[in-house]
Structure formats: structure tokens, C-alpha cells
Amino acid sequence: MTQDAAMLSMLRGNCTIGFAISEYDLWVMLAGVLAAAACSIVGCFLVLRRMSLLGDAISHAILPGLAAAFLISHTREIVPMLIGAASAGVLAALLSGAMARYARVEESASLGVSFTTLFALGVVLIAFIPAGIDLDPSCVLYGSIEHVPLDTVVLFGVEIPRYIRTIAIVLIVNVVIVALLWKELKVVSFDAAFAASIGFGTAFVHTILVSAVAWTSVVCFEAVGSILVVAMLVAPGATAHLLTDRYPRMFVYSIILATSSAVIGYQLASALDTTAAGMMSVVAGVQFAIAALVAPKHGVFVKWMSRFLLSIRIRREDILASLYRELESQGAGTISLSASNPNDYVAACSTGNRYSRGLLTRISRRALRREGLIEEQLAGQLRLTAAGAEVARQVIRSHRMWESFLKEEVGLGPDHLHDPSHVMEHYITPQMRARLQSAYADRPDPHGKPVPPA
């Protein structure tokens, strides 16, 4: 281990090419990037099919396969390791599927039972491997991305790390599979029942997907550990799902997110001198958190913000409408004066009881005042300006025409008309208003109040 560390620091120090990035860093980062990309491609489907935890289960369950492969072959060659790990991974998937199906164990419980049992089996088996061999439970959890550049192989006359070659093959295979089964995967991911009903091989697609998860996590865990495999399988796909509603874009986004989290994570890890795999999964989690908060359409803040803005608009319209009603009751007639003669209908209105308190109201009142729709006087008196009356009239007009509509078409009783209309008045579009006014503009509303002119 100390030898390794010495070698690593030597590599870091001596292989600097150009600016701050050494060749060593480049290889490690490339390994992370390729692993992240390979995982995220498959992961999109896991997220869409709500099978994300299959990746978690498989990447833990491969431990006994690795241990058994080592105990049988006595080498850490990649081929026996891959065979052992892949068979254990597929075994875990099959086992949990069979338990859920035949023994009626609840699905997440069956997944939990099978992968923890296999992991425990792996821990026990590994205890039989002589100390000093670099195969222990922690290598499954953390991986050893820092060791990637040490084991090289010559490909096309260039010396590249052996692991880069392996992971590149997996990435290519995954891309080819997704390209070939693009349509099939799409149908099965979005509507499995429909896919089955038109005679699609859902079971076949499912098997391919499970196998892809198995070999991807098997190859990736060696460098990045099972935890980062889970992070890369789930997080980029879920983040991309928050950013877009389009299927092809989701893939592109998830690959971009995955690779960037690998690069950023590695840089941060080198800066803090800590584990690269851990930092990469933290970055993937942070990316998700940011998207969950501020994604353009599905972000939490964005949703809250648009809800808040809507509440403000509603409150503004309510204030204007209540002033208008007050004015109407004082003037006892239609407010139909022209804007050129504002003083005639800008009356003082009491707002003391209804619209004086609360954050929403204060924000709304300030906005109304700034836009010149109301004027505020001493003692909390509000005055409707000409422009304000214009807006209020449209709201009242919508309200009263909607009341007529509800009475005529829906047949609601007179005392049930106000509340739904009070909600609806804020949502009536100009097109709807045009359709309503052809029938209801020229007569009073069900309570006998006149519908103000447009």
C-alpha cells in the first residue's frame, strides 16, 4: 500500500503535461468519465422503469461471485472475475424476481433479502482469501480508480491503461444496444402494459436491461466501487428526467451530467486529497439537488415561485375587484365612465377589514400602487384609479358572466354561484370571455347585478 502511494505520488509529480493536469490525472478522469457514461445510459431506463435499486442490488451482490472466481482461479485476471461477478449479479436479479413471483414476497423486500444475503456470503468467502490480495469488501464499495493508470496495455501502438480498454468496450456495447433497441426500450419504459398488449417481448427487453446493468456494474465497480455505480446509474438519469420531458434529450443530458460529475468530482477530490469515487457521487447528488430545486419546469423553487406569482395575481385581482364592488355599491350603478375623466369614479374605499394584513397583500398592494392601479391614502384608504378600474371591470365581467353560465348550463342554485365564480374569474382567458359574452354580456347576472362593459 505504501509502495503504491509512493508510486502514485511519483506519477502525479512527474507526468505533468502542459498545464496543471498530469497524464495520470487524465487517465483517472477518463476512467471515471467512461464509467459514468456507460452507467448513465443504462440508468435512464432504470429510472423510467422504476427499477433504480436493481443497480444497488446487483452491484452489492457481485461480491460472492468475485470471491468464488478468485478462490477457483487463484488470479485477479479480468475474465474469471467478470464471469464470477456477472453470474452473481444475474443470480441476484433472478432470485429476487423468483421470490417476488413464486413466494409472493413483496418486491423491495425480496430485492433486499437477495442482495444482502449474497453480500454476506461474499464477506464470508472473502475471509478465506489470504490477506495481502487486493480483494476485500471495501474494494467493492470504494473501487480503486486511483490505480487505473498503473496497469497498462498496448493498443494500436499506444500504451493505455488496461481498464480504459475494458470500460470503453462496455460503453460501446451499451450504446449499440440502446441504439438497436431504442424503440423497444422506449415503449417498454413508458407503457409496459401497452407494450405487452401489442405482443412486444417485454420479458426479452427486461432481460437485456438486467444483463446490461449487470455487466456495466461489474466492470465499473472495479474502478469506482459499487456506491458510485449506484450513483451513476440513478442520479444522472433522475436529474435529466427533471430537466426535460423528451426521451432523446434525457439521454444526452444524463451523459453530460454523468461525465461532468466525474470530472468535477475528481478535481475536487484531488484538491481535498480524498476519495475520487466518493466525491464523484457527492457531485452527482449535488447536481440532482440543484436540478430538483431550480429545474426550469419541474424544479421545486420554480413550482413554488410560479404558485406564488399566481397567488399574487389572484390577490391583486381580488383587491381591485373588491374596490370596484365597493365603488359600485356607493355609486349604485354601472361604472362606465371613461378613463379621460378619472375623478368621477375614483372613490375612497375602505379596506380596513379585508385586504390589509399578510405578506401577499402587502406585496400585491405595493405592486398595484407602483403600477398606478390604486392610490393609497392616509388611514389605509385605497382609491381605485382609472387604469385599475379598467382591470377590475374585466375581472367582474368574467365573474358575473361565469355566474350566468353556471346557472344556465350547470343549473346551480343562486347561493352556490359565487364561490366557484370567485375562483374561476382569475382563469378566464380572453377567448373564453369572448365565447361567454355572446350569450351573457347583455343581461344582468343571476343576482341582478349588471355585467360591466368590456
Place this chain on the structure above:
Amino acid sequence: MNEFIRLVLLQDPNTRVVLAGAGLLGVCAGVLGVFVVLRRRALVGDAIAHAALPGIGASFLIFGERNVVALLAGAFVFGLLGVLCIAAIQMWTRVKEDAALGIVLSSFFGLGLVLSRIAQSTPGGNKAGLDGYIFGKAASMVQSDVLVIALVAVTTLVVVAFFFKELRLVCFDRSFAASIGRPVGMIDFVLLALVCVCVIAGLPAVGVVLTAALLIIPAAGARFWTDRLGYLVFIAGLFGAGAACIGVAMSAALPIPAGSRGWPTGAMIVLAAAAIFMVSMLLAPQRGVLAAVARRVAFKRKMSLEHVLRAAYEVTEDRKPGGFSWSINEIVRHIDGQAGLQRIINRAVRAGLVKKYIHGTRAGQYTLTDDGAIEATRLVRAHRLWEHFLIRHADIAPDHVHRGADELEHILPTEMIRAIELELGSTLPPAPPSPHQVVQGVRLEGNP
């Protein structure tokens, strides 16, 4: 061997301590696991265990020394934070539970690794100490650890007993519980907090990955034995304790092979739990796999026997007395696709429903015995009544009703047959005429 005797007699004080600690942990996890599994949140324990790791790293960085209380408090805070994050993601975004679990689990665990690596590089950072939380070191449990676990176990059991009715409501009918005004959110939170405490108490013993197993496996195994929540909780607690004790005993007693690092206790506990689960899954009387297979086989045998009896009735239906014998070939023509016909007929002979002629002109032929005839009449009756019912009420054409009736005749309860009889009204012969053409029989123009 000496070692084994010492273990059985509990002579080794260290083994006694580990046994007590693991056993209490098993009870506690098993009991809580029941509710977690019933709420379909089996993997939440896994997520909590992973999410707790940064708490350990952080409190190590802050307090420096390996202060057990601070470490566990940090783990608790982060575990709970992880659970709340999962709930928030589910509630406020379009991301589903599985992905929320995966993201929280992996990014929190990654943060834990980052922090503990930083902690290890600080002076006084002890790698083994922190790694112990990831893989667990049950064998190094000391008396104070057992006291903590005992406290957790007692608290858990008291809280579960106190809120038993509420927990049951929330597990089985959450929306009903909410509609009668139970604070379901609060109950869920209490449950998750308990799980959190239990997982964190288990971390030093069995580690991050395997603590989840202690929650899930005993509860899932106990589910095979009973449908009653009270028994379920009891059995799961028992299984948890049993698995823990067996695991500890095996790892202490089994001879350590040369070149091995010894039996890892945590993993042995999980394997013992898995063995109990396997036995339950296979052997449980009602929900076990073997019982289900046996029921299936028995039903298949009953079905094929009844098909033969009905065929025997139908091929001889139009014959005069004295001509009621039949050969296998006639039956074969009547019901095609019935494998192993000879075996089934032999079974009917042994059951005294069918008689085989040995001598005389009809040697090699068969006939129904009196018992067989009664049974066959009953079956034909059920079959045809159901066919008539389908024609009348389900508007199915006469030539399509046979298959449906074929499957149902074996399970039609007597009350239902009686009801159809009443419904069809007229006085029917012991077996009413078939509504469609019967192979080898007369065509009966049947519209009762």
C-alpha cells in the same frame, strides 16, 4: 472441540457479551422490520445505514477523538436527514421512491467516504475505527455497546407496544387511518426514527450493508408463517434473535481454516437469518412454496380424475343399462390432450370409483362403480348447470361455454350449484341435458 464446549456453556465472557448484544439487536430489528416491510419500505433501512456514514465522519472531524456517543449522534442526525430527503424528493419532485432512495443512499455514502478519508489523514485518524462502521465488528463488542443496544431495544419495544394499534392502522390502511384523524405522518415519522436508532445501534456490530438485512430478512421470513400482526411481530423478533445467536455462535465455534481471517460475525448473522428465511419460504404451512406446490399438484390430480369420471359418464350417457362399460380409447377420443390417462384411471380404480373387468367378453373394459357414478353425476351436473348459466346470463354461445365450465366444475361450491338450479327453475334430471353436442353422445337440443 474445547472451544465449542466453552461456547455452549457460555463460559467465555466475551462471547456472552457479543451474544447478548447481537440477540437484543436481532429482536429490535426484527420487530421494527415487520412494520417497515409491511409499509413496503424494505430498503429504507439500507438507505438510512448508508446515509448515516457522513455523520460518523463529520463528528470524527469535529470532535477528533473517537467519542462513541458523538459518533452515534452524528450518524443519527444524518440518517434522519437522509430519510427526510427521500420523503422530500418524493413529495415535491416527479422522481419516484426507488430513484430517491438510490440517489440519497449513494451521494450520502459518497460524502461519508470523502469525510472519513479526510478524517483518516488528520493526526489521530484511525482507519480501522471508521472502517469498523462500514463492515461491522460484532466480535469486538464490549459491555457498554451492549448497554446501548439494550436501551435501544427496550425503547423500541415499549414504543411499538404503545403505538401498536396506530402502527397497525398505518400499515394496513393508511388512508383510512388518515380519514379517522390519526396523525399518520407523525406515526410514520416515529417509525422511521425508531428504524434510524436501531440501524445506528447496529452499525458498529454488523456494518452499513448488512444492517438492512437484519431489518428485512427476519420480517420477510416471519411473514410466511402468519397473517396476524401480533404473531408476526413476535415471530420476527424471535427470528432476529435466533439468527443473531446462531450467527455469533457459528462464527465463534466453527474451526478457522488455515489462511483465513476468521469468520466475520456480521455476515454469519445475516447468513443465519437467510437460512431461516429459506426454511420459512419452503416449509411454511400456508404460504410456503412447497405447500403451494403440493396444493397445486393435488388440485391437478383431482382435476384430471374428475375429467375422466365426467368423460365416462358422457360416453355412456345414451346407452341402455348393461352397456355402461367403456374402454380407454373411448375416453381418449372424448378428452383429448389428457396425459397419462392410464395412470389416472388406475388411480380411480384404487379409489373405488371405477371398476375394471378382468374376465369375460368385456375384459379390459371399465365401468363406473356406484360411488363413481354418483360422483360423475355430480360433476356433469355442475358442469352443465354452469354452461346453462353462462348461456343465459353471460350471453356466450353454446359452442363456447364448454371450456369455461371445464375449469370451473371442480371448484363450484354446492351453494352456487343450488342457486343456479333455482335460477333455471324447471325440474331437472339428475344431470341436465348438455346445451351443446357431446362427443359420442346424443345431441340434445338444450335450451332449458
